[in-house]
Amino acid sequence: MLKWKTEILLGIIPVLLLFVAFMGVDYLPIVMIGVLLIVAWFVVRMQRSGGAIGATGGSSSRKGTNPKPSFLDFNQIGGQDQAKAELMEALDFLIKKEQIAKLGIRPIKGILLTGPPGTGKTLLAKASAHYTNAVFSSASGSEFVEMYVGVGASRIRDLFKEARMKAQKENKQNAIIFIDEIDVIGGKREGGQQREYDQTLNQLLTEMDGIHTTEEPRILIVAATNRKEMLDSALLRPGRFDRHIEVDLPDKKGRMSILDIHARNKPLRGDVNMEIIAEQTFGFSGAQLESVLNEAAIYAMRTNEDRLTQKHLALAIDKVMMGEKTDRETNQEEKVRVAYHELGHAIVAEVVREGSVSQVSLCPRGKALGYVRHNPPADHYLYTKSYIEDQIMIALGGAAAEEIFYGARSTGSRNDFEKAMELVRMLVGSGLTNLGIVDIEMVPKKELMNENNAILNALMQRTKQLLDNYKPVFEQSLDVLMTEETLSGEQFRIMLKQIAS
Known part of the structure; x- marks a missing residue:
């Protein structure tokens, strides 16, 4: 039927234009107005179709192509026992309604998952929907940001509306809305000019305030971010995101x-x-x-x-x-220099922390011409001054070896120095230097630089003295490393012990 109507209109329009021209009327303004109306109609239609975020995380215009989200069980997520326990306790407020009503507990409105990338925040959100038998709607923070003012706020309203409608349609009492990378729209608001981000955030705050815990279906907001410190304080207060759960790197x-x-x-x-x-x-x-x-x-x-x-x-x-192995070819002179550099790292590492070297390699990977892979220490999260100084010496070992055998350093030590400086900043920030307990930002740059140089110069001297005592190890290990290009940790330790004895 629609096809026939379209064909009739396409036939009538040219006839009308010819008739108007025959009558001597200038029809060009009419045509221009018609074109503008058609364009405006298409723009409005596109905004409406792109404005709603569907229950599978895409816009309503893509509902037919988006598969249903695959719900996970908490048992299928490993390495986050503490986070799972906290999350399940918070989700029990949706399930154990009689018990929380008896105790007068207000169900939470929002849960914020924070932590480094790749730790499973999205997986935990999906498992939450399975655990509570809830409708799961998802969206990314970037989906609410557009050049058109008001589109983000409109999409927030549509997201909540569709979550409620879908829960009612499926006869479910709960609905979970998951917003990934919420820092995109939930960043701290600044004074002055009103931004599109601010309008979107204001609408989100309004919707969260409008969540009534006694209504059904109950709406729970779960959000994830890698940068909690960037979020607006209005989002973080109780009554909005009531629970902040750290999803950290696994032990x-x-x-x-x-x-x-x-x-x-x-x-x-x-x-x-x-x-x-x-x-x-x-x-x-x-x-x-x-x-x-x-x-x-x-x-x-x-x-x-x-x-x-x-x-x-x-x-x-x-x-x-x-990164992957590269086909980068180095000349013999550079290869020898890289070998001395990596052996310097390995010797210092093995001396200050026995059994720490897993492999010494001259195979280029990524941007590195060679590398030492270390056996990580036992999981611990507190570091002493001596431990950090040992790690700085390991980082300086390559440059120290080059100075011993060539009398000068190369650009290959750049990343090592960056790592050493980061460790020095940790020492200063932890109050483990001669500066005492200080706020790094309040220390004059010159004074801070002098302290950094003093620490690094002293540790470089200690590193060079240590490597001077192991020159025979360099000579014997160099031949094997140049021939095989890879030296296992066990091989290296055997050589070190034989020569040291």
């Missing part, structure tokens, strides 16, 4: 749990020791651990092997940490 036990989950569909050889992989991936997020197993499977496919081995997993850790 060794958590890494084991995550690796076991992602290894379920991977064929592992019987001698693979996942505990070693968990030890060597200190500081890895859940996303990085998943990538380690995926990259290991890719390495197995490259070598036409049907099972993943310990070697594949070790290569995958290097790939995730430093």
Whole structure:
């Protein structure tokens, strides 16, 4: 029917134009007005179709192409036991209605998940919907920001409206709205000119204030951010986001749990020791651990092997940490210099923390011409002054070795110095230097620079003195490293002990 109407209109319009021209009327203004009306109609239609965020996280114009969200169970998420416990306790306010009513508890309106990227904040939000048997609506903060003023605020209203309608349609008592990267729209408001971001944030605050905990379906806002300090204080107060849950990097036990989950569909050889992989991936997020197993499977496919081995997993850790091997060719002189540099790191590391070296390599990865992979220490979160100084000496070991054998440094020490400076800032900020307990921002730059130089110069001298005592190790290790390009931690320790004895 619509097709016939369109064809009739297309036939009538040219006839009308010819008749108007025959009557001597100037029809060009009429045509221009008609074109403008058509364009305006299309713009309004596009804004309306893009204004609503669907229950699967996309706009309403994309509902037909978006698959339903796959709900997860909390048991399928590893490495976040503390975060899961806090989150489940908060979600119980939606489930145990009689108990909370008896105690006079006000159900929470919002939960804020904070923490580094890749730690599983989105997964926890999806599992929350499964745990509470709720409708799950999701959106990203960037979806509310457009060049048209008022579009973001309109999309916020549509998001809440559609969550309620979908919950009613599916006869569910709860609905969870998940907003990822909320710092995009929830940043601190500044005085002066009104911004589109501010209008969107104001609308979100209004909608959260309008959530009545006695109404059904009940709406719960779950949001995620990597930058909590950027959020407006009006969002963080009780009555808006009542619970702030830290989703941090997993410890060794958590890494084991995550690796076991992602290894379920991977064929592992019987001698693979996942505990070693968990030890060597200190500081890895859940996303990085998943990538380690995926990259290991890719390495197995490259070598036409049907099972993943310990070697594949070790290569995958290097790939995730430093990038893929490159085809960069270095001349013999540069290669020797890189070998001395990396051996300097390795010797200092093994002396100050025995058993810490996992591998010394001259294979270029990413932007590095060589590298030393360390066995991470046991998980701990408090550092002493001596421990930080040892880490600074390890960072300076490469430059110190170059000074000993060449009398000068190279640009290869740039990243090492950046790491050393970061550790020095940690010392100063923790009150572990001669400056005492200070606010770094209030210390004059000259005084701060003098203290940094004093610390680094003293530790560089200690590092050079230490390496002077191990010159025979350089000579013996250099031949092996230049020939094989890779030296395992065990091989290196055997050489070190033989020469030291």
